[in-house]
Amino acid sequence: xxxxxxxxxxxxxxxxxxxxxFTKAIAAIVWKDLRAEFRSRELFTAMLVxxxxxxxxxxxxxxxxxxxxxxxxxxxxxATFAFAGTLGLNRSMAIEKDxxxxxxxLLAPVDRSAIYFGKVISNLAFMLLVEIIVLPIYSVLYNxxxxxxxxxxxILLGSIGYVAVGTLLAAMSVQTRTRDILxxxxxxxxxxxxxxxxxxxxxxxxxxxxxxDILxxxNLLIAYDxxxxxxxxxxxxxxxxx
Amino acid sequence: MQPKPVALKVLDIISISLLGIATYLALVFxxxxxxxxxxxxxxxxxxxxxxTALLGFILAAVFSVIYLITKDLKWDRLQVxxxxxxxxxxxxxxxxxxxxxxxxWNTWWTWDPRLTTAAxxxxxxxxxxxxxxxxxxxxxxxxxxxxxxxxxGLSAPITFFAIRLFRTIHPVVISGSNPEGxxxxxxxxxxxxxxxxxxxTFTVIFIDLFWNRxxxxxxxxxxxxxxxxxxM
Amino acid sequence: xxxxxxxxxxxxxxxxxRGVDFEVQPGEFVALLGPNGAGKTTFLRILASxxxxxxxxxxxxxxxxPYDAAQVRARLGVVSHLPLLYGxxxxxxxLRFYGRMYNTPNLELRVTEVLEMVGLEAxxxxxxxxxxxxxxxxxxxxxxVLHDPDVVLFDEPYTGLDQDxxxxxxxxxxTIAAMGRTVVMTSHDLVxxxxxxxxFDILSRGVISASASRRELRKTNLLAFYKEALAG
Numbered sequence: 198x199x200x201x202x203x204x205x206x207x208x209x210x211x212x213x214x215x216x217x218x219f220t221k222a223i224a225a226i227v228w229k230d231l232r233a234e235f236r237s238r239e240l241f242t243a244m245l246v247x248x249x250x251x252x253x254x255x256x257x258x259x260x261x262x263x264x265x266x267x268x269x270x271x272x273x274x275x276a277t278f279a280f281a282g283t284l285g286l287n288r289s290m291a292i293e294k295d296x297x298x299x300x301x302x303l304l305a306p307v308d309r310s311a312i313y314f315g316k317v318i319s320n321l322a323f324m325l326l327v328e329i330i331v332l333p334i335y336s337v338l339y340n341x342x343x344x345x346x347x348x349x350x351x352i353l354l355g356s357i358g359y360v361a362v363g364t365l366l367a368a369m370s371v372q373t374r375t376r377d378i379l380x381x382x383x384x385x386x387x388x389x390x391x392x393x394x395x396x397x398x399x400x401x402x403x404x405x406x407x408x409x410d411i412l413x414x415x416n417l418l419i420a421y422d423x424x425x426x427x428x429x430x431x432x433x434x435x436x437x438x439x
Numbered sequence: 440m441q442p443k444p445v446a447l448k449v450l451d452i453i454s455i456s457l458l459g460i461a462t463y464l465a466l467v468f469x470x471x472x473x474x475x476x477x478x479x480x481x482x483x484x485x486x487x488x489x490x491t492a493l494l495g496f497i498l499a500a501v502f503s504v505i506y507l508i509t510k511d512l513k514w515d516r517l518q519v520x521x522x523x524x525x526x527x528x529x530x531x532x533x534x535x536x537x538x539x540x541x542x543x544w545n546t547w548w549t550w551d552p553r554l555t556t557a558a559x560x561x562x563x564x565x566x567x568x569x570x571x572x573x574x575x576x577x578x579x580x581x582x583x584x585x586x587x588x589x590x591x592g593l594s595a596p597i598t599f600f601a602i603r604l605f606r607t608i609h610p611v612v613i614s615g616s617n618p619e620g621x622x623x624x625x626x627x628x629x630x631x632x633x634x635x636x637x638x639x640t641f642t643v644i645f646i647d648l649f650w651n652r653x654x655x656x657x658x659x660x661x662x663x664x665x666x667x668x669x670x671m
Numbered sequence: 672x673x674x675x676x677x678x679x680x681x682x683x684x685x686x687x688x689r690g691v692d693f694e695v696q697p698g699e700f701v702a703l704l705g706p707n708g709a710g711k712t713t714f715l716r717i718l719a720s721x722x723x724x725x726x727x728x729x730x731x732x733x734x735x736x737p738y739d740a741a742q743v744r745a746r747l748g749v750v751s752h753l754p755l756l757y758g759x760x761x762x763x764x765x766l767r768f769y770g771r772m773y774n775t776p777n778l779e780l781r782v783t784e785v786l787e788m789v790g791l792e793a794x795x796x797x798x799x800x801x802x803x804x805x806x807x808x809x810x811x812x813x814x815x816v817l818h819d820p821d822v823v824l825f826d827e828p829y830t831g832l833d834q835d836x837x838x839x840x841x842x843x844x845x846t847i848a849a850m851g852r853t854v855v856m857t858s859h860d861l862v863x864x865x866x867x868x869x870x871f872d873i874l875s876r877g878v879i880s881a882s883a884s885r886r887e888l889r890k891t892n893l894l895a896f897y898k899e900a901l902a903g
Contacts, residue, residue: 218774225771233759236798297753301814303721305772306744362590369583373573382569383587386562387594393601417601424593432589435507435582439722577683664684 222307226315230289231322240288244327248281252335266339271399274335274343275355275392278328282359283381285323286367289316294371303437313364313433317426321360328352347402347411354418355395358425359388365429368436394418447650454640454647461487461640464633478542483633485535487641488528489557494645495525496560500592503585515581516660518588519571520652524645526564529557552602559598563591672697672822672853673718678727680713687713689877690727697821700854702864704897705874711857714874715826718855719749732821745773748815748823752830754807755814758800762791762810765799766817773818785813789843805836812843816852823847825856829863837863861897873900 234240255273259265293299302312332352336343363384370379394414401411465483499521506514536554537547548554567587574580675693679686687710695701705711716722717729720740729736732746749755756765763782770778786792789809799807808828815823825844829837844867848854858864864871873881873896881900 218772221774222772225768229757229760229764229768232764233757237759292757296758297751297755298757300721300749300751300753301755301769302772304719304744304747304749305769306741306774307772308741362594365586365590369570369586372579373570373583374575375569375573379566379569379573382566386559386566387590389559390594390597390601393598393605397605413604414601417597417604421597424597425590428589428593432507432586435586439579439716660684667684 218307219311222305222311223315223318226302226312227318227322230315230319233292234319234323240285240323241326243288244281244285244323245330247284248277248327248331249334251277251280252331252338256338266341267404268400270335270339270341270343270403271396274331274399275396277331278324278352278356279359279385279388279392280381281327282324282356282363283384285327286320286360286363286384287371287377287380289320289323290364290367290371291377299437309434309437310430312437313368313430316368317360317364320364321356324356324360325353328356341403343403345402348399351395351398351402351415351418354415354422355391358391358418358422361422361426361429362388365433365436368433390417390421394421443654447647447654450643450647450650454644457640457643461633461637464636469630469633470627478539481535481539483637484641485532485539486634487637488535489532489553490638491641491645492525492528492532492557492560494642495521495528495649496592496595499525499588503589503592506581506585507589510578512577512581515584516653516656518584520649520656522564522567522588523652524648526561527648528641528645529561529564533557533561550602552599555602556595556599560591560595563587563595567591672699672732673855674728674730675718676728678714678717678729679725680710680717680722681725687877688717691874691877691879693872693879695853695855697853698851700848700867700869701856702868702871703855703857703874704861704864704871705857705859706901707859709874710877711859711874712826715749715824715855715857719747719824720744745818746821748818748820749826750808750812750815750823750828751826752828754799754811756799756807756810759798761796761798762786762802763795765810766814769814770817775818781817785817788816788846789813790839803836804831805833805839808832808836809839809843812840812847816847820852822853822855825854827857827859829858829860841867861894871896873897875901 252273255276259269259273293302303309332343335341363380366383366387367380370376370383373379394417398411398414398418400406401414461483465480469480469483471477471479499518502514502518502521506512506518533554536557540549541547567584570587571580571584574583673693673695675691678688678691678693680688691714693714703711703714713722717724717736718731720736720743723737731743734742734746736743757768760768763786766782766785767778770781775781782795783792786795789812791806791810791813794802794806799810802810812828828840832840841863844854844856848867856864856868868885870882870884872879881896883896
């Protein structure tokens with residue numbers, strides 16, 4: 198039997214250390230999401246299968262002969278990621294909404310933005326995981342080497358921007374009556390700069406274009422990422438609180 | 440039931456008159472352009488409506504921020520009015536742009552930065568209304584609307600610059616006096632008169648429609664209030 | 672421990688709480704009764720810091736809502752009719768997660784203690800998905816008291832529980848009450864409240880219309896007291 202008095206004292210002490218809890222809370226949320234997903238693999242499987250199906254559809258929809266393939270690969274990849282990404286974002290937020298878990302998160306004595314960052318990191322992890330698997334499959338199917346450092350960098354930067362805005366918008370759409378179907382409608386018009394820049398930069402790396410041409414879109418991606426993470430983090434309270 | 444304020448009625452009349460004069464100036468007074476012919480006259484209204492739409496866009500973003508800071512629903516009403524007016528004017532701008540493009544470039548649509556961004560902004564607006572539609576609680580509706588309008592307000596300009604920088608296949612321009620642009624022309628003094636008058640007219644029309652819309656919004660709220668009183 | 676003064680809550684134009692005054696001393700067990708739609712859940716959500724008051728003051732454990740919300744949350748535990756648990760995690764993983772969010776010291780020890788208290792030690796490594804409603808409720812209570820809060824709020828906790836689960840809940844509630852924690856429990860059903868509470872408050876039409884302590888009320892009179900309070 199633990200001494201009640203000392204137990205009470207230590208609990209009261211920790212309460213004054215609320216600020217140190219921020220990073221711990223983010224880590225807890227990320228770990229929780231990864232652990233749950235690792236068990237069920239629902240999200241991951243859905244996103245992966247959906248991605249492969251999209252690539253398949255593109256194969257029949259577009260003439261992907263050797264010549265056109267070059268100019269179109271970047272576009273096909275990013276279109277695939279953009280569509281499959283919405284699945285992950287939706288599901289990740291729906292899990293919180295369904296059993297009232299969002300309230301559980303809000304009840305914790307932690308800044309709301311910790312929830313935002315935690316969700317962004319786990320959403321990003323899922324998205325990158327799917328992308329890492331899609332790349333070699335695409336490479337094999339179309340005999341294109343997609344494993345270039347530059348391309349991987351663009352995929353990272355683009356995914357960050359997409360997930361930063363997507364997490365915020367998913368948090369909103371999951372609370373409306375229309376739910377899932379609303380997310381792509383909200384997200385796509387607003388994430389076009391990411392698609393534009395990412396495709397431009399990816400293409401550049403794949404076709405061996407001038408560094409100067411590639412640097413510009415990459416800078417735009419970085420700027421977009423910074424701006425929107427900052428804005429989303431500032432307004433996130435408004436989206437989850439009542 | 441409050442009657443329309445006199446000032447607003449006067450503004451309505453002024454707006455319509457100005458529109459009439461602007462139309463005369465654009466269609467009759469201004470000289471016919473050498474290269475493009477009469478279709479160039481569309482340009483006066485096209486720029487006017489584009490300017491109005493842009494004004495609404497900027498105001499909406501500003502109102503977003505103010506609402507998020509003050510949480511006063513008045514700013515939400517202003518934001519909805521601004522976006523609605525902007526939505527309609529962007530639509531007119533795009534339509535006029537198409538009308539201009541057809542005879543000049545033999546296509547209904549050009550993927551130039553301005554037109555494309557206008558279309559994307561329209562989609563953002565539509566998404567905005569769909570978002571609001573799915574929410575019953577007025578406070579939440581206002582908050583979510585403000586957040587999305589803010590995100591959209593930041594994203595659209597970035598889109599514009601991104602297209603401008605990257606899409607080199609379809610060069611810029613539906614410009615009035617940029618000699619590098621396709622479909623360019625330089626304006627004679629008479630044309631300038633029609634042009635600036637149109638700009639002025641559309642600004643007044645914007646204020647008129649905006650004010651009317653805000654008034655409509657307040658009346659709508661009053662109706663809601665009365666409805667609640669009756670059912671209780 | 673809890674002081675509420677003239678609490679008003681509006682959703683847009685609808686007023687749900689119209690000036691609620693409510694006070695709870697440390698160690699009291701208050702049953703908040705009232706018909707559906709009276710505003711019990713809204714009231715509890717405000718106490719839980721999940722919702723902001725439109726007007727009025729709320730003080731819990733010496734801290735003011737919504738300003739010192741974080742301080743309040745650290746001392747508050749909430750059990751709602753939704754489990755607030757992650758189905759794909761095990762019982763102990765769920766508790767560990769919440770423990771980390773609350774920065775609970777001696778987490779492992781605490782998790783085991785709590786699991787024993789709610790009788791789920793044997794199933795700590797099972798996925799919550801496989802738990803019955805009653806077991807989920809037990810675990811939810813465990814989650815609520817993990818960080819040793821001063822105040823525990825229960826929102827209609829008996830919803831959807833069968834006989835066995837109900838009596839288990841009775842036991843846990845008695846244990847919590849015995850530990851000296853302050854408890855506020857809402858219910859639209861009088862049966863369970865009767866045995867446990869030290870005080871009965873009736874929330875009707877947005878205000879607390881009646882309040883009586885256990886001593887003032889003999890068991891058989893609770894129903895009469897309730898009906899009278901609603902009629903008045």
